[in-house]
Amino acid sequence: MPQTIKNFFQHEAASGFILVFAALIAMIMANSPLNTLYNGLLEIPVSVRFGGFEIAKPLILWVNDGLMAIFFFLVGLEIKREILGGNLSSPAQITLPAVAAIAGIAFPALIYVWFNAHDPVAMRGWAIPSATDIAFAVGVFTIFGKSLPLSLKLFLLSVAIFDDIGAIVIIALFYSQDLSTTSLVVAITGLVVLFLLNRFQVRTQAAYILVGVVVWAAVLKSGVHATLAGFALAWFIPMTVKNEDGHPMLEHMEHKLHPWVGFFVLPVFAFANAGVSFIGASLDNIFNPITLGIAAGLFIGKQVGIFGICWLTVKAGFAKLPKDATWPQLYGVTLLCGIGFTMSLFIGSLAFEEQPLDYQVSVKVGVLVGSLLSAVIGAFILAKVGKKETSLV
Numbered sequence: 001m002p003q004t005i006k007n008f009f010q011h012e013a014a015s016g017f018i019l020v021f022a023a024l025i026a027m028i029m030a031n032s033p034l035n036t037l038y039n040g041l042l043e044i045p046v047s048v049r050f051g052g053f054e055i056a057k058p059l060i061l062w063v064n065d066g067l068m069a070i071f072f073f074l075v076g077l078e079i080k081r082e083i084l085g086g087n088l089s090s091p092a093q094i095t096l097p098a099v100a101a102i103a104g105i106a107f108p109a110l111i112y113v114w115f116n117a118h119d120p121v122a123m124r125g126w127a128i129p130s131a132t133d134i135a136f137a138v139g140v141f142t143i144f145g146k147s148l149p150l151s152l153k154l155f156l157l158s159v160a161i162f163d164d165i166g167a168i169v170i171i172a173l174f175y176s177q178d179l180s181t182t183s184l185v186v187a188i189t190g191l192v193v194l195f196l197l198n199r200f201q202v203r204t205q206a207a208y209i210l211v212g213v214v215v216w217a218a219v220l221k222s223g224v225h226a227t228l229a230g231f232a233l234a235w236f237i238p239m240t241v242k243n244e245d246g247h248p249m250l251e252h253m254e255h256k257l258h259p260w261v262g263f264f265v266l267p268v269f270a271f272a273n274a275g276v277s278f279i280g281a282s283l284d285n286i287f288n289p290i291t292l293g294i295a296a297g298l299f300i301g302k303q304v305g306i307f308g309i310c311w312l313t314v315k316a317g318f319a320k321l322p323k324d325a326t327w328p329q330l331y332g333v334t335l336l337c338g339i340g341f342t343m344s345l346f347i348g349s350l351a352f353e354e355q356p357l358d359y360q361v362s363v364k365v366g367v368l369v370g371s372l373l374s375a376v377i378g379a380f381i382l383a384k385v386g387k388k389e390t391s392l393v
Contacts, residue, residue, distance in 0.1 A: 016135055055220065055221075060273075075234070112129050133343050175347070
């Protein structure tokens with residue numbers, strides 16, 4: 001591999017670039033003569049059969065239910081590591097990002113509700129603007145926040161982690177349906193087996209993965225969203241036990257999964273879900289309360305909620321600003337939290353899964369507009385404030 005290409009893939013923002021590129025390709029295909037090819041590709045039927053057990057879904061649902069389970073597995077590994085021995089291991093470290101994440105979920109949801117309270121169907125999308133795309137946000141920070149204190153990057157990562165926890169809880173509580181008792185029993189049995197593997201310090205990674213696949217399939221059939229299986233599996237991966245190759249198992253899995261998730265899973269998801277077609281669409285079809293609620297929730301709700309609660313928490317003496325950071329710098333970071341992109345698109349696909357295609361168009365336009373505004377203006381402010389020691393308050 002040429003050194004230039006190797007350096008690109010090693011850059012922290014590389015996955016963000018590829019994510020955007022995949023989304024752009026999807027939008028170009030969806031709004032060109034390739035539209036039929038694009039939609040046909042996503043609807044290709046794919047089935048897996050094992051005896052009497054069968055999973056048959058179109059390709060896009062394998063992406064959303066299967067590949068995204070891998071993403072949530074990685075998220076779970078990161079959260080477990082951070083809580084047990086990282087940046088979230090003490091109350092002093094978690095207070096500010098925790099309250100910021102809660103406000104960053106609540107305020108965008110309230111703005112969305114304000115736009116859509118009159119429509120019971122549209123109200124299913126209340127959680128869409130509450131999400132933050134950690135890969136995209138960190139990518140923008142890495143490019144435009146080079147001169148900012150490292151503490152701000154850790155703050156952004158911590159907020160995004162708590163945001164992911166919130167998204168997982170929301171998916172479990174509000175976007176699960178038609179629960180199957182038999183499948184849930186199989187899934188719970190699988191989790192018990194994983195607990196025993198952890199308890200007896202089994203070092204074979206394949207054993208955890210094999211049981212994890214069974215748990216994922218059972219959860220998929222249970223009515224609970226399958227991505228939650230990936231998150232649950234992560235908590236049974238030993239943190240200190242070494243695998244058969246002598247590496248700490250959790251750290252080894254996390255290290256191996258990062259490039260696959262950053263350069264394959266998330267770009268494929270973006271390609272499959274960002275292809276909004278404007279062919280034949282009117283302004284009324286596009287800029288409706290759902291679109292406006294999502295865009296305003298991401299761009300306005302995120303920054304107002306996070307910056308506002310941080311200001312109140314710090315001024316009340318319950319927490320301190322990230323080390324060596326200023327208020328303008330923190331404000332720039334709060335804007336980046338409004339980049340919802342993959343996570344918002346994912347929740348949108350769940351919220352309006354059974355609704356006409358127009359709903360998904362509204363979701364995609366709202367997410368793209370809100371995320372783009374947050375990314376561009378956040379990047380501009382971060383580039384401007386740098387290490388200036390000015391203060392907004």
